Amino acid sequence: MLRFLIGRLAILIPTFIGVSLIAFSFIRLLPGDPVMLMSGERVMAPERHAQVMHDLGLDRPVYVQYLDYLGNVVQGDLGSSIVTKRPVLQEFGSLFPATLELSLCAIIFAIVLGIPAGVFAAVKRGTWFDQSVMGVALVGYSMPIFWWGLLLIVLFSNTLHWTPVSGRISLMYFFKPVTGFMLIDSLLSGQAGAFKSAFVSLILPTIVLGTIPLAVIARQTRSAMLEVLGEDYVRTARSKGLAPIRVVGLHALRNAMIPVVTSIGLQVGVLLGGAILTETIFSWPGIGKWMVDAVFKRDYTVVQGGLLLIAGIIMIVNLIVDLMYGLINPRIRH
Amino acid sequence: MKKMSVLLAATVLASAMASAAWSKTLVYCSEGSPEGFDPGIYTAGTTFDASSRTVYSRLVEFQHGKTEIEPGLAESWTVSDDGTVYTFKLRPGVKFQTTEFFTPSRDLNADDVVFSFERQLKADGPWAKYVAGVSYEYAAGMGFPELIKSVEKVDDLTVKFTLNHPEAPFLADLAMDFASVLSKEYADKLQADGKMEQMNQMPLGTGPYTFVAYQPDAVIRYKANETYFKGKEKIDDLVFAITPDASVRAQKLKAGECHIMPYPNAADIKDLQTDSNLKVLEQPGLNVSYLAYNTLQAPFDKAEVRKALNMAINKQAIVQAVFQGAGQVAKNPIPPTMWSYNDDIKDDVYNPDEAKKMLEKAGVKDLSMKIWAMPVSRPYMLNARRAAELMQADLAKVGVKVDIVTHEWAEYLKLSKDKARDGAAILGWTGDNGDPDNFLDTLLGCEAVGGNNRAQWCNKEFDDLVKKAKKTADVAERTKLYEQAQVVFKKEAPWATIDHSTEFVPMSAKVSGYVQDPVGVHRFDGVDIAE
Numbered sequence: 051m052l053r054f055l056i057g058r059l060a061i062l063i064p065t066f067i068g069v070s071l072i073a074f075s076f077i078r079l080l081p082g083d084p085v086m087l088m089s090g091e092r093v094m095a096p097e098r099h100a101q102v103m104h105d106l107g108l109d110r111p112v113y114v115q116y117l118d119y120l121g122n123v124v125q126g127d128l129g130s131s132i133v134t135k136r137p138v139l140q141e142f143g144s145l146f147p148a149t150l151e152l153s154l155c156a157i158i159f160a161i162v163l164g165i166p167a168g169v170f171a172a173v174k175r176g177t178w179f180d181q182s183v184m185g186v187a188l189v190g191y192s193m194p195i196f197w198w199g200l201l202l203i204v205l206f207s208n209t210l211h212w213t214p215v216s217g218r219i220s221l222m223y224f225f226k227p228v229t230g231f232m233l234i235d236s237l238l239s240g241q242a243g244a245f246k247s248a249f250v251s252l253i254l255p256t257i258v259l260g261t262i263p264l265a266v267i268a269r270q271t272r273s274a275m276l277e278v279l280g281e282d283y284v285r286t287a288r289s290k291g292l293a294p295i296r297v298v299g300l301h302a303l304r305n306a307m308i309p310v311v312t313s314i315g316l317q318v319g320v321l322l323g324g325a326i327l328t329e330t331i332f333s334w335p336g337i338g339k340w341m342v343d344a345v346f347k348r349d350y351t352v353v354q355g356g357l358l359l360i361a362g363i364i365m366i367v368n369l370i371v372d373l374m375y376g377l378i379n380p381r382i383r384h
Numbered sequence: 385m386k387k388m389s390v391l392l393a394a395t396v397l398a399s400a401m402a403s404a405a406w407s408k409t410l411v412y413c414s415e416g417s418p419e420g421f422d423p424g425i426y427t428a429g430t431t432f433d434a435s436s437r438t439v440y441s442r443l444v445e446f447q448h449g450k451t452e453i454e455p456g457l458a459e460s461w462t463v464s465d466d467g468t469v470y471t472f473k474l475r476p477g478v479k480f481q482t483t484e485f486f487t488p489s490r491d492l493n494a495d496d497v498v499f500s501f502e503r504q505l506k507a508d509g510p511w512a513k514y515v516a517g518v519s520y521e522y523a524a525g526m527g528f529p530e531l532i533k534s535v536e537k538v539d540d541l542t543v544k545f546t547l548n549h550p551e552a553p554f555l556a557d558l559a560m561d562f563a564s565v566l567s568k569e570y571a572d573k574l575q576a577d578g579k580m581e582q583m584n585q586m587p588l589g590t591g592p593y594t595f596v597a598y599q600p601d602a603v604i605r606y607k608a609n610e611t612y613f614k615g616k617e618k619i620d621d622l623v624f625a626i627t628p629d630a631s632v633r634a635q636k637l638k639a640g641e642c643h644i645m646p647y648p649n650a651a652d653i654k655d656l657q658t659d660s661n662l663k664v665l666e667q668p669g670l671n672v673s674y675l676a677y678n679t680l681q682a683p684f685d686k687a688e689v690r691k692a693l694n695m696a697i698n699k700q701a702i703v704q705a706v707f708q709g710a711g712q713v714a715k716n717p718i719p720p721t722m723w724s725y726n727d728d729i730k731d732d733v734y735n736p737d738e739a740k741k742m743l744e745k746a747g748v749k750d751l752s753m754k755i756w757a758m759p760v761s762r763p764y765m766l767n768a769r770r771a772a773e774l775m776q777a778d779l780a781k782v783g784v785k786v787d788i789v790t791h792e793w794a795e796y797l798k799l800s801k802d803k804a805r806d807g808a809a810i811l812g813w814t815g816d817n818g819d820p821d822n823f824l825d826t827l828l829g830c831e832a833v834g835g836n837n838r839a840q841w842c843n844k845e846f847d848d849l850v851k852k853a854k855k856t857a858d859v860a861e862r863t864k865l866y867e868q869a870q871v872v873f874k875k876e877a878p879w880a881t882i883d884h885s886t887e888f889v890p891m892s893a894k895v896s897g898y899v900q901d902p903v904g905v906h907r908f909d910g911v912d913i914a915e
Contacts, residue, residue, distance in 0.1 A: 080792070081791070081792045081794060081795035082792060082793065082794020082795050082797075082798070083794065086794045086797065086798060087793075087794050088426075088427065088519070088521050089427055089521050089525055090427055090428070090797075091762075091797065091811065091812070091813060091814075091836075092427070092525045092836065093797075093801055093832075093835035093836045094521070094524075094525070095524075095835075098524055101519075102517075102519045105513065105516070105517060105519065106516070106517045130515070130516060130517075132517055133419050133420075134419055134420050134584075135420060135515040135516070135517065135518065135581060135584055136581075136585070141600065144599075144600055145600060145601065200631055200632070200635075203632065203635050204635065207635065207639055208635055208638055208639050211639070214639070214641060215632060215635045215636040215639050215641050216627060216632050216635075216636060216641075217602070217603075217625060217627075217641075218602065221409075221411060221603065221623050221625060221641075222409075224597070224605065227599070330628055330629055331629055331632055332632070333601075333602070333625070333626060333627040333628065333629070333632065335599060335600060335601035335602035335626075336601075339601055339628065340600075340601065343416075343417075348794065
């Protein structure tokens, strides 16, 4: 197990360098530069443009900039945003908890609904239940996030008045963030009603962000279950006279979970991608919106640093997923 | 005794609740996060709404809802006869805001004014680059470093600006956001503590609202400045709920989660107007969008060809399609709300047959040209691609073949200013300071060729009029010169002027005292909200 872990960790280093190289070069391949966008329609004199580029160190050869950057990254310095002038790490730190909180809620929502739905659909294969679960999953998978979000807002916020339109908590609550997780901070604040407000604010974004993973997980669970339910050992278990719930829940589900866990792990990337749109719709102060703005403003340091941090997180999640295989199925450990 | 303390507690509680209930909060659903809070180093309206218009004040201010100037931190001023020396008398007893992070020990004085400008002018001062990459872009864009020779303190309440040459729009420039006055005492403290970057994160000024807290991409909180020199505002708490999506802003307004929203979608306006809990203010924006021919290239170097093309374009149809009517056809390069707008000018009438004849007469046959369409939506032009397509169809009717070209935004801005640009470019402008010079000389003057002058048009007659107006202090005289300049512009037609868009500000019917600002910023001084 330890060798496996060290092996996996060793792969992270070249991956990390590769990601930094890609992040660094791709944003520079886009036409335009951050200085040009600072002045908008107003034309900046070429001499001034050159001066500001020089001040930012952007007039040096790209490889020099890269090596310099890499040197700083190794020391934990991701630089400061060209636009806001704040350290990238500080900005990421203040925004990431919002994305993480929303993503966790979305994935929990997707798992809690998706796995049982997939299992039942597999057990009741070919019935109306199966058909409708798969039908809904297909619709969920194809739903444009923007439209889906607005639809829910119009229905639940403006017609039924059950949820707020957007934001993480009602504006009447005002406290300094401690953990950055609104559910926890609202409890810590001790203000009456704050937790409820934070919770209610999470509902719509969670549904919107969780819809695609939910559809993927339900479909994946169903097909994995169907495969496993046809295996010999399941027939053996049944013929031993085990209760159907034990056969399905214990023997079949555990083996069917391996591809499902893989797909859940892969959903992390989907979540971060979906977070960009979800965060825009629900005015959610997370890293999705932050990164998109940075791309539009050619905020090189934010794009580089943000991609590096996000890639790092996805790599770690994938590592955890790999380790979990071992727990679910001991054969993989060897 | 016990009873007494219960009673006392009840009274305290009741009064606390009463004060909570009486605290008036205005929520503004702003369209984006400010880039920072130092108005000197940015150029975006979103940033100014959150910094200069709430926290800071300036020597002179735009009158609410107008482009005329009124006294601000300066209660009076004099201009020397040659127009190069401006002496400002400061208002005595103006207090800087007291915040959790800084308590000022003195009132505003001339040192603060000198500091606020010198940091933007002197390339070698400690504040010139107080954080890596800081540049005072607006001051540079307005030509301040070349214009201002010196800013001097005469005495505690008198400041003298000496200019290198007379510049009539200078007063209007001083009402702009980048000219906000900062506290030198606060700046010195930050410098001594090695925390200069805080100037851009925790602003402190003399404006109507005091900065309280900012959670990036979520909320900005302000409270009324108790010591505001024009008197405390009626709103106790001002909250910016940052809501980037326009449809969501409209939904929030309808749900009562905010009281005012900027920049609604054109498609949402009807719905908002019919909601009885809301009202929608509207006024023509201080902007123009245009199609700039490249007047350096044949056959667009001939005024009669440009004129003929202008007559072939159905501008009314473009305004209808792109703005759904929320705009007006432009005939002049400056918007009708601006002083010196020449309403006597007749627009080129849409007449394809006549246009065709004019082109034939000019010897132009089988013309094919390019039209550049901006890739982004701007307030003055929501959909340039659509506008270009309509022009393409119109011009096809007079036998002109049009190819539509587009580039990524930054690239578009760069390539469109090229003197050798192939084709006519759609672009526009939103006024900075309400001065006609800010349109006529900035966009059409000879020095701007290869830069802001996208038509690459240098006409001596026009340029002389505009340059003369710039050096004249008398407004009546300037008005005449600008009116004449517009006549020359129309005759020469370097642009097809397309439209002036209408700006809408939807808000709760409970809000009173909100006045739309012609220069496009959003101000909350003087605003009240009914309980």
